Amino acid sequence: MQEEVIKxxxxxxxxxxxxxxxxxxxxxxxVRVILKRLVDEGKLNGKLSEDGERFFSxxxxxxxxxxxxxxxxxxxxxxxxxxxxxxMFFGFLILxxxxxxxxxxxxxxxxxxxxxxxxxGILIFMAGCYYLGTRRTP
Numbered sequence: 001m002q003e004e005v006i007k008x009x010x011x012x013x014x015x016x017x018x019x020x021x022x023x024x025x026x027x028x029x030x031v032r033v034i035l036k037r038l039v040d041e042g043k044l045n046g047k048l049s050e051d052g053e054r055f056f057s058x059x060x061x062x063x064x065x066x067x068x069x070x071x072x073x074x075x076x077x078x079x080x081x082x083x084x085x086x087x088m089f090f091g092f093l094i095l096x097x098x099x100x101x102x103x104x105x106x107x108x109x110x111x112x113x114x115x116x117x118x119x120x121g122i123l124i125f126m127a128g129c130y131y132l133g134t135r136r137t138p
Contacts, residue, residue, distance in 0.1 A: 001026075002043070005034050009044060015054045084131035091125030094118070 004024060008014040017035075021028040035055050038044040046057035098118025105111040 002034055002038060005031065005038065006043060009035075009046070009055060009057050013057075015056060017048075017053055017055065020055075079135045081132055081135070084128045086128070087131060088125055088128030091121050091123070091128055093121070094124060095121030097121070 001024065005020060008020055008023065014020060017028045017031050021031045024031065032048060032052055035044065035046075035048060039046060044057065046055055048055055095118050098114045098116075098121050102111050102114030102118060105114055
């Protein structure tokens with residue numbers, strides 16, 4: 001019986017006398033007597049509470065307090081704008097390349113081709129803007 005009490009106190013970190021008596025199937029007064037005997041013999045290091053309902057072991061270190069759960073973030077705050085910004089950047093870059101080369105192209109055919117590249121850049125830029133615009137408002 002004493003070994004079970006030692007196991008409950010040291011390994012399972014149980015402090016309630018009522019739980020110990022329920023698990024052992026003996027009255028709470030007998031559990032208190034066993035605990036006092038174990039403390040007197042030096043097998044347990046601790047003390048009973050003033051009301052006799054709990055046994056506090058001095059060998060156990062207090063566990064770290066649990067952090068409160070973080071509140072759920074609303075959907076509009078969980079939005080990640082980076083993909084839209086990256087797409088917008090590349091669209092603007094393609095548009096700029098198309099305009100610069102289109103203005104310096106020697107023939108009309110090359111100017112038309114670079115104008116098409118610029119138009120593709122505008123479409124990509126608008127796709128990035130659309131992605132950012134799909135963010136839900138609060």
